[in-house]
Amino acid sequence: MPRSVNSVASRARRKKVMKQAKGYFGRRKNVWTVAKNAVEKAMLYAYRDRRNKKRNFRALWITRINAGARMHGMSYSQFMGKIKSNGIELNRKVLADLAMNHPDAFKAIVNSIK
Numbered sequence: 001m002p003r004s005v006n007s008v009a010s011r012a013r014r015k016k017v018m019k020q021a022k023g024y025f026g027r028r029k030n031v032w033t034v035a036k037n038a039v040e041k042a043m044l045y046a047y048r049d050r051r052n053k054k055r056n057f058r059a060l061w062i063t064r065i066n067a068g069a070r071m072h073g074m075s076y077s078q079f080m081g082k083i084k085s086n087g088i089e090l091n092r093k094v095l096a097d098l099a100m101n102h103p104d105a106f107k108a109i110v111n112s113i114k
Contacts, residue, residue, distance in 0.1 A: 061096035068099025072110040082113040 014032055020042075021028060021035035028038040066076035074082075083090070088109065090098075098106040 058092065061092040064096040064099050065092060068095075068103070068106050069110065071103075072107065074110065079110070079113075083109075086113050088113070 017036055017039050018030070018032070020039045021030075023029065024035070024038055027034045029035060062076060065079065069076055069079035083095075090109075095106070095109075098109065
């Protein structure tokens with residue numbers, strides 16, 4: 001009995017990967033082995049960085065809150081400690097937005113916890 005290779009499925013798999021490699025530079029976009037490796041690496045980076053993005057944004061928010069708090073004579077840790085003890089339930093994302101885009105509202109929060 002002859003060997004069955006199912007070239008329809010093989011071609012579909014390759015076509016899917018080649019479509020994902022569209023827009024890459026040089027042989028990465030049109031040579032199967034190079035494109036396969038490039039797409040695989042890109043998927044790994046995408047998976048990893050979806051998690052890293054959350055860390056990066058939290059760090060950015062903390063930096064912005066710290067800058068806003070220091071303008072009013074407090075450190076970040078003092079500010080967050082007083083926020084928690086006074087029962088103000090605003091997360092870091094909202095506090096960072098207030099510190100950057102609405103300084104009057106942020107100043108009101110600082111004055112309420114002093």
